[in-house]
Amino acid sequence: MKPLRVFAALAALAILEMGVATMSHASTTPVLVIHGGSGVIKRNLDHARENQVRAALARALQSGYAQLKAGKPALDGITAALTVLEDDPNFNAGRGAVFTHDGRNELDAAIMDGSTLRAGAVAGVERVKNPILLARAVMEKSQHVMLIGQGAEAFAKEAGISLVDPSYFRTEQRWQQLQKALKEDREGKPHSDIETAKHFGTVGAVALDARGHLAAGTSTGGMTDKRWGRVGDSPIIGAGTYANADCAVSGTGWGEFYLRTVAAHAICMRVSLMHVPLERAAAEVINQEIPSMGGNGGAIALDARGNIAMPFNTDGMYRGWIGGDGVAHVAIYDDERGAPTGADESDTAPFQPSP
Ligand code: ASP
Numbered sequence: 001m002k003p004l005r006v007f008a009a010l011a012a013l014a015i016l017e018m019g020v021a022t023m024s025h026a027s028t029t030p031v032l033v034i035h036g037g038s039g040v041i042k043r044n045l046d047h048a049r050e051n052q053v054r055a056a057l058a059r060a061l062q063s064g065y066a067q068l069k070a071g072k073p074a075l076d077g078i079t080a081a082l083t084v085l086e087d088d089p090n091f092n093a094g095r096g097a098v099f100t101h102d103g104r105n106e107l108d109a110a111i112m113d114g115s116t117l118r119a120g121a122v123a124g125v126e127r128v129k130n131p132i133l134l135a136r137a138v139m140e141k142s143q144h145v146m147l148i149g150q151g152a153e154a155f156a157k158e159a160g161i162s163l164v165d166p167s168y169f170r171t172e173q174r175w176q177q178l179q180k181a182l183k184e185d186r187e188g189k190p191h192s193d194i195e196t197a198k199h200f201g202t203v204g205a206v207a208l209d210a211r212g213h214l215a216a217g218t219s220t221g222g223m224t225d226k227r228w229g230r231v232g233d234s235p236i237i238g239a240g241t242y243a244n245a246d247c248a249v250s251g252t253g254w255g256e257f258y259l260r261t262v263a264a265h266a267i268c269m270r271v272s273l274m275h276v277p278l279e280r281a282a283a284e285v286i287n288q289e290i291p292s293m294g295g296n297g298g299a300i301a302l303d304a305r306g307n308i309a310m311p312f313n314t315d316g317m318y319r320g321w322i323g324g325d326g327v328a329h330v331a332i333y334d335d336e337r338g339a340p341t342g343a344d345e346s347d348t349a350p351f352q353p354s355p
Pocket residue numbers: 037038198199200201202220221222223231232233234240251252253254255256
């Protein structure tokens with residue numbers, strides 16, 4: 001073959017490969033994955049509550065997915081889903097958040113746009129009805145990434161974000177959880193079953209929109225009985241929340257370990273730089289690295305092809321997803337496959353991430 005023809009053939013091949021690479025990279029079918037926390041979830045303990053949680057997860061999925069279906073960005077999908085969960089008292093975020101040692105609710109949240117790497121976060125806010133909306137406002141309306149406490153609330157006022165009286169967040173169940181923890185503190189006992197339950201109920205969402213862009217968000221009250229202005233991983237970009245062009249992650253678990261492993265970023269770097277498949281990347285960090293250090297918890301992860309991973313090493317993780325089939329799936333326990341909401345659990349095939 002003449003050199004010119006060889007060159008033309010090679011160029012054509014390169015163009016073809018570029019096309020294939022681009023095509024196989026991003027999916028244009030929207031995907032939404034949410035979690036409502038990991039921890040001690042005793043099967044058959046409280047059917048009524050379990051049904052409420054499943055219904056809330058389904059509502060959050062529908063609300064978020066409606067945005068994605070309408071062609072809205074991934075950020076809108078996760079914000080819509082997370083505000084539903086923050087408003088629901090069954091979760092440790094917004095209304096229903098856990099109490100600090102001195103009987104207050106201090107809320108943390110973060111959001112990240114994978115396509116621009118913009119991020120916003122808030123920590124220790126006590127009067128913001130929906131902390132995820134404030135995190136988003138920090139990202140979109142301020143020069144900063146993270147605001148805390150009273151300063152964050154002053155910014156909320158300026159940004160037109162709803163403030164409420166702190167009593168809005170109180171639920172009797174969370175108050176009793178604190179009383180139990182305080183009693184055990186006084187008796188010098190380690191926290192009993194709430195040792196893990198106390199970091200349970202955080203909410204998170206990751207989404208892929210029709211343009212192939214990813215976003216992640218997390219909102220939490222943190223851990224029952226927390227002291228001294230403790231902040232966990234959820235509002236720390238890279239630890240509990242992270243998104244880039246290839247990968248989006250929201251974690252839930254014992255925050256100190258997610259901070260030390262920079263868990264969400266660690267998962268996404270495995271995917272982005274080492275080209276590790278999402279499911280393996282998430283399992284390595286959540287089910288190997290974190291437990292090997294003495295921590296526990298779970299995470300939801302999504303890649304730009306629409307693959308989903310939901311590893312956890314606790315009794316259960318409240319979770320839900322709408323993938324390529326457009327159907328809402330909700331699951332709690334390890335052996336659950338995520339029947340479409342409204343269907344019998346035994347009706348469905350085991351969940352496989354989409355190819
Ligand atoms: N990771 C959260 C924190 O440590 C709690 C949770 O996910 O349940 O604040």
